[in-house]
Amino acid sequence: MAESNPNTALPNAKIAIIGGSGLYSLFEEGAQEVEIQTKYGSPSDKISVGKINGKEVAFLPRHGIKHTIPPHKINYKANIEALAQLGVERIISTTAVGSLSADIDPGMFVFPDQFINFTHRSEETFFDGPEVAHISTADPYCDEIRSVAIDDSDTININYLDRATLVTINGPRFSTKSESKMFRSLGGDIINMTQYPEITLAREKAMCYFSIAIVTDYDSGLEGREDISPVTTDDVNKKFAESIKNLRLLLNSLAKDIPEKRSCTCSHVLDNAFMTKM
Numbered sequence: 001m002a003e004s005n006p007n008t009a010l011p012n013a014k015i016a017i018i019g020g021s022g023l024y025s026l027f028e029e030g031a032q033e034v035e036i037q038t039k040y041g042s043p044s045d046k047i048s049v050g051k052i053n054g055k056e057v058a059f060l061p062r063h064g065i066k067h068t069i070p071p072h073k074i075n076y077k078a079n080i081e082a083l084a085q086l087g088v089e090r091i092i093s094t095t096a097v098g099s100l101s102a103d104i105d106p107g108m109f110v111f112p113d114q115f116i117n118f119t120h121r122s123e124e125t126f127f128d129g130p131e132v133a134h135i136s137t138a139d140p141y142c143d144e145i146r147s148v149a150i151d152d153s154d155t156i157n158i159n160y161l162d163r164a165t166l167v168t169i170n171g172p173r174f175s176t177k178s179e180s181k182m183f184r185s186l187g188g189d190i191i192n193m194t195q196y197p198e199i200t201l202a203r204e205k206a207m208c209y210f211s212i213a214i215v216t217d218y219d220s221g222l223e224g225r226e227d228i229s230p231v232t233t234d235d236v237n238k239k240f241a242e243s244i245k246n247l248r249l250l251l252n253s254l255a256k257d258i259p260e261k262r263s264c265t266c267s268h269v270l271d272n273a274f275m276t277k278m
């Protein structure tokens with residue numbers, strides 16, 4: 001599936017971080033910016049490639065460096081294809097999420113292990129035909145990265161939840177109270193607007209995908225808690241900014257501690273997925 005690359009001499013990085021622009025300072029000196037074009041179009045912005053804690057890491061700002069691309073307008077296929085061209089095998093996603101549960105408080109770091117898709121987006125697969133493949137998403141997140149993240153979070157003393165179900169809605173608006181109630185009743189623990197189809201597209205490239213979800217609010221509120229107001233964009237920005245120090249520490253540790261060679265099952269997801277005999 002490798003594409004011919006119009007951009008000569010691209011740098012190589014096995015780990016990529018997709019997230020907000022507040023993470024540029026993670027890089028040691030000498031990071032370079034690369035502009036990549038794909039057959040699906042342009043990724044959200046230039047991709048920075050440089051060293052974090054001695055490891056070569058790529059960084060892609062999901063909404064563009066100036067946050068000009070809303071969740072439903074992100075070219076997820078171009079983003080994942082561009083990272084594939086850099087040789088990325090593992091994606092660490094950072095995302096602000098709302099809590100659907102009284103037990104999951106703002107400020108907490110959550111490492112989801114399941115998602116429920118409530119988006120309605122058309123560009124959600126690389127297998128649009130004539131090549132047809134059906135990948136398993138029974139366990140869509142990488143458990144090898146999860147176990148490293150748990151150890152590192154314990155060391156840094158981060159308040160985290162090691163598993164949760166993340167509901168992804170289309171956006172850009174937040175949920176109604178009835179929608180939040182429905183998502184809760186379906187088993188959702190946290191909610192955002194960008195996890196899908198980013199996660200499944202990465203999986204279609206046999207990449208590992210792991211998410212650090214930072215709880216910024218209680219979505220549309222909590223039942224029986226009149227003191228909790230529905231989320232605003234200001235709430236999200238304020239709470240995320242408070243968490244950025246710990247997020248930087250965790251990403252820095254992950255870059256160092258994630259094993260060089262993968263021993264998880266993510267790389268084998270395409271082994272039995274193809275229907276088409278090419």
Ligand SMILES: [Zn+2]
Pocket residue numbers: 142143144145207208209262264265266267
């Ligand atoms: Zn993996």
